[in-house]
Amino acid sequence: MNSKSPIKGRGAQKNVHNRFFELSHEIRDDFLEFCYKEQEEADKNKTQFIDVFPKTIVNKVKSPDVGMQYSMNPYQGCEHGCIYCFARNTHEYWGYSAGLDFERKILVKKDAPKLLEAMLKKKSWQAYPIVLSGNTDCYQPAEKRYEITRKCLEVFLRYKHPVAIITKNALILRDLDILTELAKDNLIAVNVSVTSLSEETRRVLEPRTASIQKRLKAIKILSDNGVPVNAMLAPLIPAINSHEVLPLAKAVSEAGALSIGHTIVRLNGAIGEIFTDWIHKTLPDKAEKVLNQIADCHGGTLNDSRYGNRMRGEGNIAKQINDLVTMARFKYFKGKKMPKLNTSLHAQYKSGQLELF
Known part of the structure; x- marks a missing residue:
């Protein structure tokens, strides 16, 4: 690997400085060039799985514009490597970089099912939908190995x-048996992220995710089995996938999705530097156009934290994208609607079985 070679299978192409650290670590181009000439590996590019032991697993979501009040994440960091992922910034809280570390140092919460069960059994807990993957994908590649998400779903059931x-991995179909049981009592809603119909676009934006065809197939199989699906067309990135709104909406509707959601990309915190570095290396011909159009959507900056504005x-340019989504809903989702989840049963099952008396 020399200084100009992209890192295969990764979104970020470097680690960036952790804002909480005084010191920083840098891999210099002259070192990379030396390794290349000596035919040595400067970076083995391996994923590391690290056990962590949090005291709680369910988080109260304070942001007023994300559409959820409680979330839980069996994993921190995500091997999917989506270059735009807002969750990258949270990896700094664990002492890592939001860049390559986010994709290669995956924190694993093996106690998540036990922590979840303990919380659901609390007398003070009132049932309210909890979102798996409010931050990082619960069906990322690590799930095939650890099955933490499946064990959590067993607790919910x-x-x-x-x-x-919320997921973009077809691995969710492994747990179709549990999902269909949850659906019988209207206890499950699935959000599948579909960002492009182009595999070429998908590979550069989301290098280790399931193919688009596998995601569409997952939507169809889930829908055919009575599991309600909302498709997330997110994020929409000007000059990369924003022109695909209508064909994306048509494809997910035909697959069985009951609704769509969307966001316009925003590059907060360290993500602005990571994305800028990435696009100049992977899509150099359109880099400045994309960056300028993203900035145009957020008052002239890549970083937009204003509640109510940051998502839309x-x-x-933003108005054109949002109008396309409105048109897509009218054209492809008329008469369709995601059901409201059932919160009325849980109180009877606090002990893990139906209480008759």
Whole structure:
């Protein structure tokens, strides 16, 4: 690997400085060039799985514009490597970089099912939908190895508690048996992220995710089995996938999705530097156009933290994208609607079985 070679299978192409650290670590181009000439590996590019032991697993979501009040994440960091991922910034809280560390140092919470069960059994807990993957994908590649998400779903089923899932991995179909049981009592909603119909676009934006065809197939199989699916067209990135709104909406509707959601990309915190470095290396011909159009959607900056504005943007380009989504809903989702999750059963199952007396 020399200084100009992209890192295969990764979104970020470097680690960036952790804002909480005084010191920083840098891999210099002259070192990379030396390794290349000596035919040595400067970076083995391996994923590391690290056990962590949090005291709680369910988080109260304070942001007013994300559409959830409680979330839980069996894993921190995500091997999917989506270059735009807002969750990258949270890896700094664990002492790592939001860049390559986010994709290669995966924190594993093996105690998540036990922590979840303990919380659901609390007398003070009132049932409210908990979202799996409010931050990082619960069906990322690590799940095939650890099965933490499946064990958590078993807990939700045992206690008849509503749960929602956000994912872009077809691995969710492994747990179709549990999902269909949850659906019988209206206890499950699935959100499948579909960002492009182009595999070429998908590979550069989301290098280790399931193919688009596998995601569409997952939507169809889930829908055919009575599991309600919302498709997330997110994020929409000007000059990369924003022109695909209508064909994306048509494809997910035909696959069985009951609704769509969307966001316009925003590059907060360290993500602005990571994305800028990435696009100049992977899509150099359109790099400045994309960056300028993203900035146009957020008042002239890549970084937009304003509640109410940050997800939808502002200005002419943002308006065009948002109008396309409105048109897509009218054209492809008329008469369709995601059901409201059932919160009425859980109180009867606090002990793990139906209380008759």
